[in-house]
Amino acid sequence: MVLLTDRSQKRLTIQTGEIAADTTTIRSLDWDRDRFDIEFGLQNGTTYNSFLIRGEKIALVDTSHEKFRQLYLDTLKGLIDPPKIDYLIISHTEPDHSGLVKDVLQLAPDVTVVGAKVAIQFLEDFVHQPFKRQIVKNGDKLDLGNGHVLEFVNAPNLHWPDTIFSYDAGTQVIFTCDAFGMHYCSESTFDEDLSRIEPDYRFYYDCLMAPNARSVLSALKRMGELGEVKMVANGHGPLLRHNVEELVSRYRRWSQAQTKAETSVVVFYASDYGYSDRLSQALARGITKTGVGVEMMDLKSADPQEVQELVSRAGGIAIAMPPVSSKTAAAAVGTVLAAAKSKQAIGIFESYGGDDEPIDPLLRQFRDLGLKEGFPAIRVKDTPTEATYQLFEEAGTDMGQLLTRDRGIKQRKSLDTELDKALGRISGGLYIITAKKGDIKGAMLASWVSQASFQPLGLTIAVAKDRAIESLMQVGDRFILNILEEGNYQALMKHFLKRFPPGADRFAGVKTQPAENGSPILTDALAYIECKVSSRMELSDHWVVYATVDAGRVSKSDALTAVHHRKVGNYY
Numbered sequence: 173m174v175l176l177t178d179r180s181q182k183r184l185t186i187q188t189g190e191i192a193a194d195t196t197t198i199r200s201l202d203w204d205r206d207r208f209d210i211e212f213g214l215q216n217g218t219t220y221n222s223f224l225i226r227g228e229k230i231a232l233v234d235t236s237h238e239k240f241r242q243l244y245l246d247t248l249k250g251l252i253d254p255p256k257i258d259y260l261i262i263s264h265t266e267p268d269h270s271g272l273v274k275d276v277l278q279l280a281p282d283v284t285v286v287g288a289k290v291a292i293q294f295l296e297d298f299v300h301q302p303f304k305r306q307i308v309k310n311g312d313k314l315d316l317g318n319g320h321v322l323e324f325v326n327a328p329n330l331h332w333p334d335t336i337f338s339y340d341a342g343t344q345v346i347f348t349c350d351a352f353g354m355h356y357c358s359e360s361t362f363d364e365d366l367s368r369i370e371p372d373y374r375f376y377y378d379c380l381m382a383p384n385a386r387s388v389l390s391a392l393k394r395m396g397e398l399g400e401v402k403m404v405a406n407g408h409g410p411l412l413r414h415n416v417e418e419l420v421s422r423y424r425r426w427s428q429a430q431t432k433a434e435t436s437v438v439v440f441y442a443s444d445y446g447y448s449d450r451l452s453q454a455l456a457r458g459i460t461k462t463g464v465g466v467e468m469m470d471l472k473s474a475d476p477q478e479v480q481e482l483v484s485r486a487g488g489i490a491i492a493m494p495p496v497s498s499k500t501a502a503a504a505v506g507t508v509l510a511a512a513k514s515k516q517a518i519g520i521f522e523s524y525g526g527d528d529e530p531i532d533p534l535l536r537q538f539r540d541l542g543l544k545e546g547f548p549a550i551r552v553k554d555t556p557t558e559a560t561y562q563l564f565e566e567a568g569t570d571m572g573q574l575l576t577r578d579r580g581i582k583q584r585k586s587l588d589t590e591l592d593k594a595l596g597r598i599s600g601g602l603y604i605i606t607a608k609k610g611d612i613k614g615a616m617l618a619s620w621v622s623q624a625s626f627q628p629l630g631l632t633i634a635v636a637k638d639r640a641i642e643s644l645m646q647v648g649d650r651f652i653l654n655i656l657e658e659g660n661y662q663a664l665m666k667h668f669l670k671r672f673p674p675g676a677d678r679f680a681g682v683k684t685q686p687a688e689n690g691s692p693i694l695t696d697a698l699a700y701i702e703c704k705v706s707s708r709m710e711l712s713d714h715w716v717v718y719a720t721v722d723a724g725r726v727s728k729s730d731a732l733t734a735v736h737h738r739k740v741g742n743y744y
């Protein structure tokens with residue numbers, strides 16, 4: 173292993189190593205998160221993984237982020253004389269993997285760039301110079317010699333439209349780029365420590381893959397037609413070698429659950445335009461939190477028949493306004509309008525692209541058709557911030573909740589009454605959970621709270637999957653448990669039970685002070701406890717969040733905790 177460290181303050185290092193016969197990984201380790209991307213929520217940094225396969229011919233699979241320019245190129249030159257590279261395989265063109273393609277082309281002008289048709293088109297706009305290319309389709313093979321026959325697998329939407337996987341029959345390694353990845357930066361090249369990485373693996377899936385669950389299942393089916401897979405050489409995080417079967421099967425299980433959702437929303441975005449794809453992802457995450465499925469579709473390459481099919485079976489439609497200049501996108505929006513039906517929900521937003529079609533005339537047309545508003549139109553006037561992404565996630569959740577409301581009411585009515593009454597005898601206290609992560613704040617009223625361990629001191633809270641604050645209660649996150657006082661809880665309870673619109677400041681008009689962990693303490697609460705999420709157990713409709721506690725204080729030693737007595741067990 174070679175470790176190089178950049179001189180700047182940011183911790184950027186490079187790790188190289190042999191991972192299989194004739195196969196070297198070049199992992200760019202980005203220890204410090206320096207921008208907000210929805211799937212970076214767990215803040216464990218990330219890695220950008222690139223690979224060199226040396227048969228008789230030599231192939232480089234993906235490059236790195238441009239912030240690694242010097243480090244990556246020096247490392248590459250240390251491993252190989254760049255003009256000797258025959259093929260540069262582009263798994264997809266997102267800049268964190270293809271940011272240095274132009275530099276590699278300068279060092280190796282005769283290299284043949286291998287990628288899906290869309291990837292090559294994107295690259296033409298990106299590198300602005302002629303290059304040799306080879307467009308590959310599903311099932312195409314590239315023989316590098318010495319047994320390294322690469323077979324390409326079409327994996328569109330994982331998570332870019334142009335994604336391909338490359339399977340090396342010689343080593344049984346599959347190169348999957350974003351798929352099966354995670355934003356987790358450590359010295360470990362592989363996944364030996366499953367319990368440490370699994371929250372990040374899941375969170376990354378939820379953010380990037382769940383909105384494309386159907387595409388995940390199609391890609392898994394194609395992967396199944398290959399030979400045995402011994403290693404998944406992903407593009408982010410540790411490579412999968414010890415838990416290949418387990419982690420791949422989780423993608424299958426989670427995606428099957430997504431596609432079984434009774435209702436779905438189709439989210440139309442414009443790839444490569446403004447912040448359309450990122451904001452759509454945040455929206456999609458908010459929707460999937462409610463158990464509603466999502467289908468993402470790129471307006472700029474949408475097939476009219478597919479648009480029509482998706483819209484006709486969806487419960488809701490969300491549209492990111494495309495650029496005025498895109499005729500294909502305008503035609504696709506026309507197809508959406510023609511296929512839309514009353515009773516569907518609609519939500520429209522701008523993505524700060526600079527040249528968006530206006531929202532109002534389109535929204536009016538949907539309303540005239542009888543569609544109900546899934547969330548109020550969102551107009552992004554500045555570069556998106558953390559708060560913008562929160563707004564989109566909450567808007568998505570609102571839309572999902574609108575579509576599942578009737579189901580929830582039905583479920584509540586369907587419980588057996590005697591059992592229901594007996595369950596209602598389980599009581600709890602009244603608490604407000606408050607959390608702050610970066611610029612984002614959240615709060616919720618809770619009563620399913622219980623101490624759960626002595627050593628270390630810990631407690632559990634059952635948090636419904638579609639709670640806004642759920643995103644701030646990931647493993648490693650900190651929050652405050654505010655304990656309400658008997659006889660003095662009404663005002664706080666009433667305030668936090670209000671229905672807050674997406675992105676609203678839930679603390680407006682409430683007295684708070686910052687805790688040591690940064691989250692707001694409610695001044696009028698009886699006591700508070702500082703907590704850190706240690707693990708989460710997934711149930712059908714809730715996450716049971718287990719947190720250890722570091723500090724706490726009671727404001728009135730003789731006062732009692734507010735108790736919540738219930739009559740029935742089918743609500744809190």
Ligand SMILES: Cc1cc2nc3c(=O)[nH]c(=O)nc-3n(C[C@H](O)[C@H](O)[C@H](O)COP(=O)(O)O)c2cc1C
Nearest residue numbers: 616617618619620634635636638639640641668744
């Ligand atoms: C008495 C009471 C206790 C509650 N306890 C919980 C709880 O333990 N967990 C939970 O997820 N929601 C609980 N809720 C529901 C949420 O507090 C409430 O719906 C939430 O604040 C709405 O937030 P949202 O906008 O994120 O959906 C409770 C509600 C009430 C009325």
